[in-house]
Amino acid sequence: MISNGTLCGLKGDVVKVTVKRLAVLCLLLSLCIGVIETSAEEVRAQSMQSSQQDEFVPIDQLDVEDQLPAAPLLVAAYAFAWFAMFVYLWSIWRRLARVERELASLANRTTGR
Amino acid sequence: MMHRMFSVVIVVATIFFVCAPVFIAWAPYESTMGLVQKIFYFHVPSWAAMFVAAFVCGIASAVFLFRGRLISDRIAVASAELVVVFGLIGLVSGPLWARKAWGVWWQWDARLTMALVLWMIFIAYLLLREYGGPGSEKLAAGVALFGMANVPFVYWSVNVWRTVHPTTNVVPTLVPGMRGPLWWSLVGFLLLYVLAMMARVRLETQRAALEQIYRELDD
Numbered sequence: 001m002i003s004n005g006t007l008c009g010l011k012g013d014v015v016k017v018t019v020k021r022l023a024v025l026c027l028l029l030s031l032c033i034g035v036i037e038t039s040a041e042e043v044r045a046q047s048m049q050s051s052q053q054d055e056f057v058p059i060d061q062l063d064v065e066d067q068l069p070a071a072p073l074l075v076a077a078y079a080f081a082w083f084a085m086f087v088y089l090w091s092i093w094r095r096l097a098r099v100e101r102e103l104a105s106l107a108n109r110t111t112g113r
Numbered sequence: 114m115m116h117r118m119f120s121v122v123i124v125v126a127t128i129f130f131v132c133a134p135v136f137i138a139w140a141p142y143e144s145t146m147g148l149v150q151k152i153f154y155f156h157v158p159s160w161a162a163m164f165v166a167a168f169v170c171g172i173a174s175a176v177f178l179f180r181g182r183l184i185s186d187r188i189a190v191a192s193a194e195l196v197v198v199f200g201l202i203g204l205v206s207g208p209l210w211a212r213k214a215w216g217v218w219w220q221w222d223a224r225l226t227m228a229l230v231l232w233m234i235f236i237a238y239l240l241l242r243e244y245g246g247p248g249s250e251k252l253a254a255g256v257a258l259f260g261m262a263n264v265p266f267v268y269w270s271v272n273v274w275r276t277v278h279p280t281t282n283v284v285p286t287l288v289p290g291m292r293g294p295l296w297w298s299l300v301g302f303l304l305l306y307v308l309a310m311m312a313r314v315r316l317e318t319q320r321a322a323l324e325q326i327y328r329e330l331d332d
Contacts, residue, residue: 068212068213070147070148070149070213071148073149073152073209073210073212073213074148074149074151074152074209076209077152077155077156077205077206077209077210078134078152078155080202080205080206080209081155081159081202081205081206082130084198084201084202084205085198085202085305085309088194088198088309089308089309089312092309092312092313092316093312095316096312096315096316096319099316099319099320099323100319102323103319103322103323103326106323106326106327106330110326110330
C-alpha cells in the first residue's frame with residue numbers, strides 16, 4: 001500500500017528531475033547556439049577581411065583622380081599667401097607715392113605763387 | 114617716430130615671414146593628412162588676422178558713427194581692406210587643403226558659407242566707400258558693424274552646426290611640435306597686419322591732407 005503522502009513525494013521528485021533535465025538541456029542548447037554563432041562570426045570576419053584585402057589597391061595603381069599629390073597644393077597655398085601680401089603692400093606703396101608726389105607738387109605750386 | 118616704428122615693424126615682420134617656412138618644414142607630419150596639413154600654418158593665422166581686422170574695422174566704425182572722429186574712419190577703411198586681403202588668403206588656402214583632405218574644393222556648409230558671406234560684407238563695405246558718393250562713410254560704417262557682429266558666428270559655427278570643417282578644438286589640442294610653428298606664423302601675420310595698417314592709415318591721412326589743400330585752393 002502506498003500512502004498519499006508517499007505518492008506526493010514521488011511526484012515531487014519526478015518534477016525536480018524533469019526540471020533539472022530541462023535546465024541542463026537549456027544550458028547545452030545555449031552553449032551550442034553560442035559556439036555556432038561565434039564560429040559563424042569568425043567565418044564572416046575572415047571572409048570580410050579577405051574581401052577587404054582583395055579590395056586593397058597599392059597607391060601607385062590608384063586612379064589619377066585619387067593620386068592627388070599634396071606638395072603642389074601646399075606650394076600653391078604658400079605662394080598665393082606671399083603673392084597676395086606682396087601685391088597688396090606694393091599697391092599701398094604705389095598709392096602712397098602718388099599722393100605724396102601730388103602733395104609735393106601742390107606745395108611747390110603754392111610756394112611759387 | 115612713426116617712420117622709425119614703421120621700419121622696425123617691417124624688419125620684424127620680414128624675419129617672421131622668412132623664418133616661418135623653415136619652422137613649418139620642421140613641424141611633425143599629421144598622421145592622417147600628411148604633408149597637406151601644413152597649409153594649416155598659414156590658413157589659421159590668415160583667418161585670425163582677418164578676424165582681428167574685422168573687429169578693428171567694426172570698433173573704429175562705431176567710434177566714427179557715434180563720436181564722428183575722422184581718424185577712426187581712416188582706421189576703419191584701412192582695416193576693411195585688410196579683412197579682404199587676409200580673407201582672400203584664407204579662402205584660397207582652405208580649398209587647396211580641402212581638395213586633398215575632403216576630396217572636394219568647396220562645401221556649402223555653415224562654416225564655409227558664413228566665412229564667404231563675412232568676406233563679401235567687407236567687399237560691400239569697400240564698394241560702398243568707393244562708389245557710394247558723399248555721405249557713404251556713415252552707411253559703410255553701419256555695414257562694418259554688421260560685419261563685425263558676424264565674426265563670432267563664423268568662429269562658433271563649427272561647434273554649433275554640423276560641418277565638415279574641423280572644430281575650434283584643433284588648436285588647443287595641438288602637439289607641442291605643431292604649436293610652435295602655428296604661433297610663429299600667427300605673430301608674423303599679426304605683425305604684417307600692423308605694418309599694412311600703419312601704411313594704409315598714412316595713405317588715408319595723406320589723401321585727406323591733399324583734399325584739404327585742394328579745398329583751400331578752390332576757396
